Amino acid sequence: MRQPRSDHRPRRFARAVAGAAVALAAVLGAGGWAADTQRAITGPPPGTAAWIADTTLGLRLPDPATASPAAVAAFFEQVPAAGQDALAVRHPLVVGNLDGAPVRLRYRANALALAEERGRELARATDPALPPRDQATAHGRAERYRTLLDGGRQVLAFDPRGRGLVAEVHGDLTATGRTAVVVPGSDIDLLSFDRPTDPYGTPTGMARALYDATGRQSAVIAWAGYTTPVGLGPDAATETLARAGAQRLTRLLDGLAVTTRPTAPATVFCHSYGSVVCGLARPGPEQAAGLVVLGSPGMGVDSAADLDPRVPLWATGRNGSDWIGNVPNVSLLGLGHGADPTDPGFGARPLPATGSHGHTGYFAPGTASLAAFAALTLGR
Structure with a gap:
């Protein structure tokens, strides 16, 4: 007698659940539990x-x-x-x-x-x-x-709602032909936008370093214009806040295109969870001259082919002390952010990270990563 064909769906579902649990556990284990979830600031000001x-x-x-x-x-x-x-x-x-x-x-x-x-x-x-x-x-x-x-100080955006949103410009946004936007990751808001400790882990510190590295021949926007996750918990492991942030990033880039009239659109630097925001925004060539991801847990896409092919994508190599390397690159049941952009199979162009340390050291002066970031901003 013919045996009934076994149904593998429960087994596949169990594997998916296990994978998602591993992803969440890894994210939480990297920095501790953040029990509270954030409500994204959306809508008009x-x-x-x-x-x-x-x-x-x-x-x-x-x-x-x-x-x-x-x-x-x-x-x-x-x-x-x-x-x-x-x-x-x-x-x-x-x-x-x-x-x-x-x-x-x-x-x-x-x-x-x-x-x-x-x-x-x-x-x-x-x-x-x-x-x-x-x-x-x-x-x-x-x-x-x-x-x-x-x-x-040149404050381009300020919203006191919630934890607060802010964006600051370094340089002359209306005179220079080259611009860059820094999109930060978790734990950034109005109060942590600029701090003396861990300066290159803040949007202001990153933007200042990049502005100086270009010989002040560019304008750089430190953009804390979306609600970021707090700590490493459910918000950091899902795309909810990134989707809301992607809409706000898109409006920023569209606004720059019609108010600054640059020789080229902005180069967008996406750090950590900010790379999920950039991946979901999927900017086109009118909005961005290129995307650069660093310390990325994934971009919410399977490969560079899922982004606009007319916008070059660079992925900064991960230094050995960056804890983001411990986060598995999966996307299951709404948890995780997908493939690793530094994987050669992802399709991003590689950038060096020599001299950088930790998760927030890629903009530190003297690093190969910062030198590469400056060259890209200047269109070299």
């Missing part, structure tokens, strides 16, 4: 309702939720300088975060927004109705806002 209702210029203002950066740029081209400045004063959080708005107008708007938010936090820091912990948090935020207001 605070103050959008008042912006849309503003009719003082006799013009319909572009809806931040639906207008493309190109449409925003076209709107501002018909508004005289005095009218633009008036909008920035009345709606600083909207104008400061509006991709497609003139760059220098955004700097002005964000300086105004930072000053306003600093005043609010200082009031909270001395509010006797608040518990000491909340007062301390408010004081810390007020101090961060003060540092972002000091020394003529």
Whole structure:
């Protein structure tokens, strides 16, 4: 008698579950459990309702939720300088975060927004109705806002919601022909955007190092413009936050294309979990001159062939002390980020990592990786 054919589906499912469990365990074991999950900051910036209702210029203002950066740029081209400045004063959080708005107008708007938010936090820091912990948090935020207001810093985006989002420009974004964007990984927000410890593990430290390495012939954006995972837990092992971040990165790149008029689109440097954001964004040639991944756990794709073939992809070699090498490159049941971009079979162009140390040392001065990053930014 013919034996019934065995069904291998339960066995395959069990293997998939086991693989996903291994992936999550490896991610968690690399840096400890982060029990809380983050809610991505999405949608238009605070103050959008008042912006849309503003009719003082006799013009319909572009809806931040639906207008493309190109449409925003076209709107501002018909508004005289005095009218633009008036909008920035009345709606600083909207104008400061509006991709497609003139760059220098955004700097002005964000300086105004930072000053306003600093005043609010200082009031909270001395509010006797608040518990000491909340007062301390408010004081810390007020101090961060003060540092972002000091020394003529060029803040391209600022959103105080949640853990806070911020982007800063190093160099002259409207004059130089070459630009770069640094997309960070986990544990980056308004408060950790720039810190003296582990400087090359922060967007500001990375951007400053790259800007100097190009001989200050470029402009580099330190972009903490999406909600990143905290610690190494479920958020870091899944793509939820990366998908939301990819949408915001796409708008940033579209905005740069219509406001800076560079000789070439930006070169985008994607560190750690930021490489998942870049992979899911899949920028085209109008948005990016190239993608560079470093310390990557995967890009959320199976190979370079899943990205736009017109945008070159480089993968920085992994140094021996980078713990990301302990994370298995799998994608099962929504866990993990797929194939290793440094694997020759992935299809990325290799970059050296000689001289780098640890997960955040690829932008350190004197490393072969930083020298390669500078050359790519300058189009060499």
